[in-house]
Amino acid sequence: MITESVAIKGIRQGLLVTLGEGEWSSLLTALEAQLTENPTFFSGGRMAIDVGDRRLIPSQIEAMRSLVAHHEVELWALVSGNAETQAEARGAGLVTELAPTRDHQPPVEGGDDPAGRAVVRQGTLRSGQSVRHPGHVVIIGDVNPGAEVVAGGSVVVWGRLRGLVHAGALGNEDAVICALDLAPTQLRIGGHFSRSPEEQRSRPVPEKASVVDGRIVAVPWPGE
Amino acid sequence: MAGRVVTITSGKGGVGKTTLTANLGAALAMRGQRVVVIDADVGLRNLDVMLGLENRIVYDLVDVIEGRCRLRQGLVRHKQLPELYLLPAAQTRDKSAVQPEDMVRICDELRGDHDIVLIDSPAGIEQGFRYAMEPADEIIIVTNPEVSAARDADRVIGLIEAEEKSPARLVINRLEPSMVSKGHMLGVADVVELLAIDLIGVVPEDSNALIAANRGQPLALSNNRSRAGHAFHNIAGRLLGEEVPFEPLREPRVFERLLRFVSPERS
Ligand SMILES: Nc1ncnc2c1ncn2[C@@H]1O[C@H](COP(=O)(O)OP(=O)(O)OP(=O)(O)O)[C@@H](O)[C@H]1O
Ligand SMILES: [Mg+2]
Numbered sequence: 001m002i003t004e005s006v007a008i009k010g011i012r013q014g015l016l017v018t019l020g021e022g023e024w025s026s027l028l029t030a031l032e033a034q035l036t037e038n039p040t041f042f043s044g045g046r047m048a049i050d051v052g053d054r055r056l057i058p059s060q061i062e063a064m065r066s067l068v069a070h071h072e073v074e075l076w077a078l079v080s081g082n083a084e085t086q087a088e089a090r091g092a093g094l095v096t097e098l099a100p101t102r103d104h105q106p107p108v109e110g111g112d113d114p115a116g117r118a119v120v121r122q123g124t125l126r127s128g129q130s131v132r133h134p135g136h137v138v139i140i141g142d143v144n145p146g147a148e149v150v151a152g153g154s155v156v157v158w159g160r161l162r163g164l165v166h167a168g169a170l171g172n173e174d175a176v177i178c179a180l181d182l183a184p185t186q187l188r189i190g191g192h193f194s195r196s197p198e199e200q201r202s203r204p205v206p207e208k209a210s211v212v213d214g215r216i217v218a219v220p221w222p223g224e
Numbered sequence: 225m226a227g228r229v230v231t232i233t234s235g236k237g238g239v240g241k242t243t244l245t246a247n248l249g250a251a252l253a254m255r256g257q258r259v260v261v262i263d264a265d266v267g268l269r270n271l272d273v274m275l276g277l278e279n280r281i282v283y284d285l286v287d288v289i290e291g292r293c294r295l296r297q298g299l300v301r302h303k304q305l306p307e308l309y310l311l312p313a314a315q316t317r318d319k320s321a322v323q324p325e326d327m328v329r330i331c332d333e334l335r336g337d338h339d340i341v342l343i344d345s346p347a348g349i350e351q352g353f354r355y356a357m358e359p360a361d362e363i364i365i366v367t368n369p370e371v372s373a374a375r376d377a378d379r380v381i382g383l384i385e386a387e388e389k390s391p392a393r394l395v396i397n398r399l400e401p402s403m404v405s406k407g408h409m410l411g412v413a414d415v416v417e418l419l420a421i422d423l424i425g426v427v428p429e430d431s432n433a434l435i436a437a438n439r440g441q442p443l444a445l446s447n448n449r450s451r452a453g454h455a456f457h458n459i460a461g462r463l464l465g466e467e468v469p470f471e472p473l474r475e476p477r478v479f480e481r482l483l484r485f486v487s488p489e490r491s
Contacts, residue, residue, distance in 0.1 A: 124420050126382030127375045144418060146375050162418075 006030045010119050010133025013098065014046035014076070024054070028067060035071040040188070041150060041169040045132050048077035048098060056085045061092050118153070125149065125163065134170065145185055151175070160204075164188075173211050178221050182207040192216050227258075227335040230342050230463070231360035235376025237347030239368045240397035243433055245344035246274040247444040247453070251460035253308035254444070257339040260299065262311045262330075264356040265346040266322055269313035275302060276440020277310050286314035289326045295333055304445065309338075319351045324358035331359035340463075349383060357384070363392035364424060369399050369410040374418055381419060393424040395459060400429045425459035426470065427452050 005022040008015055019027045035042050047068055056078075065075045077098060078089035086096045118136035127146030131137055136153035147163035149155050152170040154177065161179035166188040168175030173190035181204035186195045189209065194216040208221035232241050232248075242265070249261040263271035266286065272278045280300050283293040288311070295311075302308035311330075314321065327343070334341050343360070346352030357363070363384060367377040377394075384392055396415055403409035416423050430452035436443045443453035444460075461468045 123385070126385075127378040129382050142418075142420065144375075144378050145371075146378065 006034060008034065008134055009117075010131065010135075010137075011048070011098065014048065014130075015042075015132055016048045016050060016079075016098070018050040019052065019054075024060070028064065032067060035068065035073065038170050039071065040166065040191075041132070041134070041152065043072040045130070045150070046074045046076050048079060048095075049075065050079040051082075051085065053081040054085060055082050056080070056088060058088050058092060061088055061094070065092070124159070127163075143179075143184075154178075176208055176210045178206070178208045180204070180206045182209060182218055187216055189216055227338045228340055228361045229331045229335070229359045230340060230362045230364060231345055231356050232342060232364045232366060233345035233353065233356060233380060234347060234366045234373070235349070235378070235380040236367070236373040239366050239373055240395075240427070240433075241347075241366050242271050242274055242344050243437060243442075244364070244366055244395060244397065244427070244456070244459075245271060245342050246437075247442045247456035248460055248463070249275070249308055249310075249342055250302075250305060250442045251444040251457045252340055252342075252463070253302070253305040254457075255460060255464065256307070257464070258307045258337065259340050259342065260309045260311060260334050260338050261342045261344065262327075263313035264322070264327070264343050264352060266313045266352065267315065267318045268346065269315050271344050272300070272310060272312045273440060274437045274442060275308075275310055277302065277312075278440070281312045284312045284314040285330075286317050286321045288330060289322060295330060319346065319355075322352075322355045324355045327355045328359045349380060353380075353383075357387070357389065360389065362390060364395055365392045365419075365421070366395045366397055367415065367419075369396055369404065369412070369415055371410065374410060374415050378419055381421060391421060393422045394419060395425045395427065396423070397427045398429045399426055423470070424462050425455055427455040427459075 005020040005027055007018040007020065017031065049064065061078065068075050075094065077095040079096060079098060080086055089096050118138055119133045120138045120140065121131055122140045124141045125131065125139055125143045125147040127144055130148040132150045134152035137149055137151040137155045139149065139157045139159065142159040143149060143157050143161045143163040143165065145162045149165045150169050151167050152172065154175045155165050155167045157179035160181040161184050163184060164186045165177050165184055167177045168190040171190055175189055177187055177189065183204065186193060187209055189211050192211055192215060206221045207218045209216055209218040232245050234241050245261050249259050253259045261271060262285065263269050272281055277300050283298040287293050288295050288298040298311055299309040300312060331341055343356050345356035365377050365380060367373045381392055396412055399412065400409060404411045412426055428451050430450055432443055432450045433452055443450050444456040446453055458468045
């Protein structure tokens, strides 16, 4: 999830996009391309953008906000080393400092491939909360109804999965979803989706869901 | 020892916060605690009615905040329980009249002369929730055993955790065991498993609750106690650190679902 100048990663409050070296207009074009290519990953999320030390004027900030809004993404924070840019961002109602990432959610480096990196989140993911990350996501705890996990890679829930999980949201149909108790409101892998029927189940077993012959199938995990 | 501030809140409205505040206030005062209950539902006050103190109100919370009276003058003493006081909400103002700092200042002042301050929070997660939460040392979440109320409670617990407030404890109100055994309602175990916080009480559905509220006589005050009144006293005991056992539960589970993937549609 990286072009040379637009880096995207998942943070506690949503996604953080870092705009690196390069011409402003071509950076925006690169960002727009990312948003257009991966609508299911971005849509409905919140984004913070780090513009480095650039001096931005209000019209540039507004243009950036409407660019992402066009893809159903809310720009909520603008990070910059430039004091004037910070002041303009605050004037536009944006947050300019991100709360320090919590200790329990450190990105685990998985080599240079950003899609290979995982985030680990400890604790119950509750209704209204979401985790969005271009790499893999590990939840140590339950994912409750009304909570949402959207990952570019695979998702492992060491707990009960009752919310919505979208793995392979950047188009990777080889992604899998594992949970100790797989009872989601809905699962999506790549472009496929399925929901669980409303039947009773006596005792949950760990399961792994993946795409087999064009549909999502769950099997006991670990398998035979 | 300085008094504790306990905020009573919920996600969904109408689940019984005010009923719990009135009854818990009464039950604690009956145990000799010096109690103040604050009606933080500015604009929609009704804790005064439930406590039968409506006709004694002279000043209110906003009068105290805006300096029209001293805090002590704003407190209304209960008719039967001399150690129970009410700080009523303003009826003709809205929630923008109260800032989180105001609540902190008022509670800090009350801590000196009282053992427990209970705050009855407004419904929702807007401004009223913020100012009711700010001074809290402890939080009680009220929910009903139904799916939408539990999900809204979950949302609120998430917000509380994000602010790194001390963990909240749970009251399940309006439980109807017959509805649970028919599978029409979530059971206690279902709700606790979902919300993953400590349970401090289970209050049964009780038609006397409404009558009591209208008469301004909380069930907890009555001598021949109803089951709900009994439950409120148990919560008061647990809040004071007593070991009060829970009634054993026999209920089937409705949350478990069979997972079979049958709808291979493309989104
Ligand atoms: N255990 C109970 N059994 C039967 N009725 C109850 C019980 N608890 C509360 N009620 C009724 O439910 C209604 C709502 O209660 P209450 O006003 O305490 O809720 P609330 O959470 O304070 O509402 P709001 O969010 O509007 O402030 C009232 O009519 C009350 O009498
Ligand atoms: Mg109320």
